[in-house]
Amino acid sequence: MNFFRRKRMQSQCFHEWRVRDFCIEYDYSGVRPDPIEFYEIGCQKCGKSRHIDQYQFSRMCSTGMIARDSE
Known part of the structure; x- marks a missing residue:
């Protein structure tokens, strides 16, 4: 229940980021x-999903935050 208009507590997730798509907009x-x-x-x-640029993508890959596998 949501008492006193409090925000619901979100479960803490240790994100396992994976690439979903590569997009180009003009x-x-x-x-x-x-x-x-x-x-x-x-x-x-x-x-959850995020949009990141090439610089952020390379930084996240170098620190191991984005999972790379053969799936």
Whole structure:
């Protein structure tokens, strides 16, 4: 139950991030369209997802935060 309008406690999840998709969007600034490349990663335990750029992706891979497997 939700007493006194308190937020529900979320279960603590140690995320196991995996790459879901690689996307390219185009941002038109008036001169020419600029491609914006990003990765969509998701946690298979809790279902959360994030969009990260190439720099964040390389940092997370180097620290072992993104699982790399043959699945």
